[in-house]
Amino acid sequence: MLLSVENLTMKFGGVVALNQVGFGVEEGSITALIGPNGAGKTTAFNCITGFYKASSGRLTFSGRDQEPVDILAILGENFQLGDLLNPVAFARRLYFKMFGGAHRVTRAGVVRTFQNVRLFKEMTVMENLLVAQRQQVNHNLLAGFFKSRAYLKAEAEAVDRGVKWLEFFGILDSANRLAGELAYGDQRLLEIARALCTEPKLICLDEPAAGLNPRETELLNSHIRQLRDKFNITILLIEHDMGLVMDISDHVVVLDHGEVIAAGTPLQIQNSAVVTKAYLGIADDEEEV
């Protein structure tokens, strides 16, 4: 299991957005998270990628060296009473309180894209991709200033990686344009390319097909498959386009009102009475939190 989510709970004041959610993502799979509006899909994403700190639960990710990463711990947890007796646990929590944060989740190998495109619009396409490789080009101020050999080498590798992904998505021609100038469809692709530049093991795509025309969706579909098959990247996606979901997913998890109501293969989900009821039965759609 690449990512296992256990008893994940997220509360906003008195509102329970996620209640004891549990599911797993197999390495090398495409897993889809679906559910009606307000089901808590995006909240689950936010917790997994460190955008939010979950209220409770456990998120275990198998990191780059197969070493388990406790996502909630590296975001910086609150101190607990037991820490007074256990200096090691105390030091660990203190360390992550001071130096932890969402960037560590990304560095461990989980990256996400957003439903609305969030590019650095005033930077060029290539610069957008290079920013995402901060970890790989993490040299100090002076090395960058005086262009040390190690820095230049890392920088050249970073550009190569950027070119590789731009080529993959067919937007290499735009490499030196400002990101904000690209067509909407290309901006979405660039956002995925940028996420891929962090060299993730798991990429979380939040409604990648939203706002794309059928032809673009078709293309995206094949790109996502290739990511899994050619580059061995695991994919977790939220999507409302059921055609796309049923077509490419290996595993589907259905959320409703902050709880997992069904999980299984696309075929099982399509024939599930609970899922049909959740989508069509009750008329109390809420706004997405």
Next chain:
Amino acid sequence: MDLIIVGQQLVNGLVLGSIYGLIAVGYTMVYGIIGMINFAHGEVYMISAYLSAIFLAIITSMGVVSVPFALLLVLVVTIFVTAIYGWSIERVAYRPLRGSTRLAPLISAIGISLVLQNYVRIGQGAKSQGVPPLIDGSFRFHLGSPDSFIQITMIQCLIIVASLIGMGALHYLMQKTALGRACRATQQDRTMARLLGVDTDKVISIVFVLGSAMAAIAGVLVTLNYGSFDFHIGFVTGIKAFTAAVLGGIGSLPGAMLGGLVLGLSESFFSGFINTDYKDVFAFSILVLVLIFKPSGLLGVAEVEKV
């Protein structure tokens, strides 16, 4: 005769403007990255003036006789120690309050500013301190008769050259290196930068450090130029540098440099031709006029509400 005054005020204005620009950079960078004004930045400049005098005394007492070498050493050590002050200000006044209301860090920064002023006042005394002139010599450009000339002292040359180098280096760092890229990304969308693996806390610290280093250059140069300073110099100079940053478009690095020069020149011409006593009034009138007629400043981009 008039040409002489114009020329002389031009020189003085450039010198003053360079100093304002160096300090304004610190305001504009911090604003650019966290959207808040670092009201303790003037105090950082004031502290660097003291530090430079202290290090100058230490280094000369250690037997360094070569003036250029001693100055270089003073500059490097002052930049380093001032940068630590800048880093600490961020750590103490800003980071714990990140995520709280916008006003909270503003108030804590004013608090830090008062703490630093009084810390220097108690530690160094309220009397103004001085250093003896180290560099003398000047260039004179004669126009016609032997007693009408424009004078540029060596120190004034040094100020202009040093600030050009400092700002050029900073611009290069922001535009052409991986660190600068991370800074610009953090400036545009901090959350997104973090989710892409950029350690935004570290980037913000570095911005404070760089801003303080620029203020330190200004502090050393001003100490050499005017030779005297007290615990209160950070306030007026800080506010003027802030005016320069707003004038140039806060958040924009070239804007801060340009704003500094425009403010320095206009202040210098105002005091040369109209009235010296009202030069501060004039400087702040500029701030008011800019805020009314072009709030985004000379090179600033009109603020777009982030969604």
